[in-house]
Amino acid sequence: xxxxxxxxxxxxxxxxxxxxxxxxxxxxxxxxxxxxxxxxxxxxxxxxxxxxxxxxxxxxxxxxxxxxxxxxxxxxxxxxxxxxxxxxxxxxxxxxxxxxxxxxxxxxxxxxxxxxxxxxxxxxxxxxxxxxxxxxxxxxxxxxxxxxxxxxxxxxxxxxxxxxxxxxxxxxxxxxxxxxxxxxxxxxxxxxxxxxxxxxxxxxxxxxxxxxxxxxxxxxxxxxxxxxxxxxxxxxxxxxxxxxxxxxxxxxxxxxxxxxxxxxxxxxxxxxxxxxxxxxxxxxxxxxxxxxxxxxxxxxxxxxxxxxxxxxxxxxxxxxxxxxxxxxxxxxxxxxxxxxxxxxxxxxxxxxxxxxxxxxxxxxxxxxxxxxxxxxxxxxxxxxxxxxxxxxxxxxxxxxxxxxxxxxxxxxxxxxxxxxxxxxxxxxxxxxxxxxxxxxx
Amino acid sequence: xxxxxxxxxxxxxxxxxxxxxxxxxxxxxxxxxxxxxxxxxxxxxxxxxxxxxxxxxxxxxxxxxxxxxxxxxxxxxxxxxxxxxxxxxxxxxxxxxxxxxxxxxxxxxxxxxxxxxxxxxxxxxxxxxxxxxxxxxxxxxxxxxxxxxxxxxxxxxxxxxxxxxxxxxxxxxxxxxxxxxxxxxxxxxxxxxxxxxxxxxxxxxxxxxxxxxxxxxxxxxxxxxxxxxxxxxxxxxxxxxxxxxxxxxxxxxxxxxxxxxxxxxxxxxxxxxxxxxxxxxxxxxxxxxxxxxxxxxxxxxxxxxxxxxxxxxxxxxxxxxxxxxxxxxxxxxxxxxxxxxxxxxxxxxx
Numbered sequence: 199x200x201x202x203x204x205x206x207x208x209x210x211x212x213x214x215x216x217x218x219x220x221x222x223x224x225x226x227x228x229x230x231x232x233x234x235x236x237x238x239x240x241x242x243x244x245x246x247x248x249x250x251x252x253x254x255x256x257x258x259x260x261x262x263x264x265x266x267x268x269x270x271x272x273x274x275x276x277x278x279x280x281x282x283x284x285x286x287x288x289x290x291x292x293x294x295x296x297x298x299x300x301x302x303x304x305x306x307x308x309x310x311x312x313x314x315x316x317x318x319x320x321x322x323x324x325x326x327x328x329x330x331x332x333x334x335x336x337x338x339x340x341x342x343x344x345x346x347x348x349x350x351x352x353x354x355x356x357x358x359x360x361x362x363x364x365x366x367x368x369x370x371x372x373x374x375x376x377x378x379x380x381x382x383x384x385x386x387x388x389x390x391x392x393x394x395x396x397x398x399x400x401x402x403x404x405x406x407x408x409x410x411x412x413x414x415x416x417x418x419x420x421x422x423x424x425x426x427x428x429x430x431x432x433x434x435x436x437x438x439x440x441x442x443x444x445x446x447x448x449x450x451x452x453x454x455x456x457x458x459x460x461x462x463x464x465x466x467x468x469x470x471x472x473x474x475x476x477x478x479x480x481x482x483x484x485x486x487x488x489x490x491x492x493x494x495x496x497x498x499x500x501x502x503x504x505x506x507x508x509x510x511x512x513x514x515x516x517x518x519x520x521x522x523x524x525x526x527x528x529x530x531x532x533x534x535x536x537x538x539x540x541x542x543x544x545x546x547x548x549x550x551x552x553x554x555x556x557x558x559x560x561x562x563x564x565x566x567x568x569x570x571x572x573x574x575x576x577x578x579x580x581x582x583x584x585x586x587x588x589x590x591x592x593x594x595x596x597x598x599x600x601x602x603x604x605x606x607x608x609x610x611x612x613x614x615x616x617x618x619x620x621x622x623x624x625x626x627x628x629x630x631x632x633x634x635x636x637x638x639x
Numbered sequence: 640x641x642x643x644x645x646x647x648x649x650x651x652x653x654x655x656x657x658x659x660x661x662x663x664x665x666x667x668x669x670x671x672x673x674x675x676x677x678x679x680x681x682x683x684x685x686x687x688x689x690x691x692x693x694x695x696x697x698x699x700x701x702x703x704x705x706x707x708x709x710x711x712x713x714x715x716x717x718x719x720x721x722x723x724x725x726x727x728x729x730x731x732x733x734x735x736x737x738x739x740x741x742x743x744x745x746x747x748x749x750x751x752x753x754x755x756x757x758x759x760x761x762x763x764x765x766x767x768x769x770x771x772x773x774x775x776x777x778x779x780x781x782x783x784x785x786x787x788x789x790x791x792x793x794x795x796x797x798x799x800x801x802x803x804x805x806x807x808x809x810x811x812x813x814x815x816x817x818x819x820x821x822x823x824x825x826x827x828x829x830x831x832x833x834x835x836x837x838x839x840x841x842x843x844x845x846x847x848x849x850x851x852x853x854x855x856x857x858x859x860x861x862x863x864x865x866x867x868x869x870x871x872x873x874x875x876x877x878x879x880x881x882x883x884x885x886x887x888x889x890x891x892x893x894x895x896x897x898x899x900x901x902x903x904x905x906x907x908x909x910x911x912x913x914x915x916x917x918x919x920x921x922x923x924x925x926x927x928x929x930x931x932x933x934x935x936x937x938x939x940x941x942x943x944x945x946x947x948x949x950x951x952x953x954x955x956x957x958x959x960x961x962x963x964x965x966x967x968x969x970x971x972x973x974x975x976x977x978x979x980x981x982x983x984x985x986x987x988x989x
Contacts, residue, residue: 322818396834396837396838398833461824461825461826462825462826462829464826465824465826465827465829465830466830469830473830473834474830474833474834508837509833509836509837511829511833537833537836537837539829539832539833539836541825541829542846544814544846546813546814546815549813550813550814550815551766551811551812551813551814554814554846555846558848558849559848560848560850560851562844562846562848563844563848564832564833564836564842564844565844565845565846565848566825566828566829566832566845567845567846568825569816570814570815570816573815573816619816627825628825629825630824630825630826630829631824631825631826632824632825633818633819633822633823633824633825634816634817634818634819635816635817635819635828635845636814636815636816636817636845636846637802637803637804637814637815637817638802638803638804638811638812638813638814639800639802639803639810639811639813639814639815
């Protein structure tokens, strides 16, 4: 499989008459874009904003981030989700780089939603403060979940995907600034030089813990909860086969943008043929029942072994209960003599003194750690808030609270906030671009 | 700002082992290592007093020594407290830890000590204070004192503190996120670690998993045997007689207690409670049998399923307690049980 990603670098975004891209300036016809968003009758209110790095803007509750793309030759950017099923990862896709489409709730947040500060001291906590962002702030008629802590956010997330496809289509007849090629020879057809290098599989554990449909990450539109670990080509992940879900405290979450750009895949590609032989991706999942966890680990280890993997990288989208899947998978791989490195974050508590993972095993001897979900963060008032600040305190967002005996509510009268890192939008970047680690004090 | 230093009888220039029963004394000004400490602290902090106590005295009369010293310190200006360095001297290290802990609790000031990694005081106290990594003997006095003093100044000035390994003290088990400088992404770190691991080269994990010290599960006891055996009750759930006579700590425990239950069938409200600080105590305080199920055991005894209940139950607190301390306490309790021929025990948590 060969994927060509044609990249268009976006220097600036503005609203204007014609939705177009010229000399790195993306112009968006707001009315037309809003019409695309409102194609779904469940969207009741929608407005678009543009934010750039350094802007003193706070976005909350953020539900999703997507890279605008266009599938050359036709077809949905997200097969099985925004259109019919088709093979992802084999062909040409255009991408608007250095920007994302962000989806923000106009009023209601939930457990899985996060916060982004585009400027000031809070900016360092999320990746998305470095990007130019087209921000959709919207509400829906999904009244049934407005007051629920767990939200599927279906109308808003799908509106974000439609918007990103609409924006991505500006590249249709243009020539990209650069083309990146992603190609792996079939596993059994590789040269001796490549075969002599240590072989590596990447095991991804996307979020799939909700038994009820509508919350979990989707694989070609299929609920990852209903899936057993399966072998995938990394190009499929980079090209829209996976979309983010709507569950898990936000700093541990992987957005759709994270899947589209998954830095660990890009790094393994970069090393392929030089220091390693990148075999591919084993797409596993995260489960609730122990038997399901064990079954998934068993499948992963068997596949790695059958593929002849010398080593593996395991990354989990979550913490707490999913740590058991993470540890179980690493132990199963090590028991199969696959040398494994784990990629995760930790939950050491507000005082940093708690056990870092719920489940620990001595065989997990190589871990890269990306942060503490429960670090307390205090941030001053921000001039502009897109969405609704009160959502952080009111709606059960994972890093916010309406009352705490000592700390009070997360949102203060003067507009300043106190929260746990948990609510930073995809803040721990366990997909590979975290420059955070953990240190003992 | 003002500081005070704790020393043992030897470094306090009272004398050697023969004077290890020396009772606590407080001296104005600088004694022995206090001079080196003052030299590094310079004009920023004045060491106003030196406290001296014999290692044996505090070892066998810990509570009395700690109370005496705390009362000596009352009314004194203290911004920071130092103890040692204790090098590899076990009793001295333990004394430094006890005093630092009490000073921190009483006066809420930073406390700093220094010990060698082989000093048992390190495991006993590293979670509760800054224990600097010291040398094996007094040969490293200057270096160890200097490390304590420099860090003390940093604390008092409110400077940014670096991770334990960089500052030079034993990690306190507190893990926090930091940004790498220069930045290195997780993906780069993974590849670096992976290549070292597959090539059999040394690598450093970012999350060390403590070695588990597993004990093989003993063979099952048959119902026939059990019907003739006394069973002991142990808990890490902090159940104690109201008043906590052994003053077991509510977290990071280093003590355990044993309490006579030979004459009772039930741990009633108002007589027993939990002192465990790691969970909501309401249910346990209302009925301590939910943690130490004496009532249920008596029922089994009456039904003849067990021969009886051992005369004491054993209690400590599990939250924050180090593996090392837990293992020591476990061995001590096991010795008591073995001596009395007890072969079956039930250990409950919270």
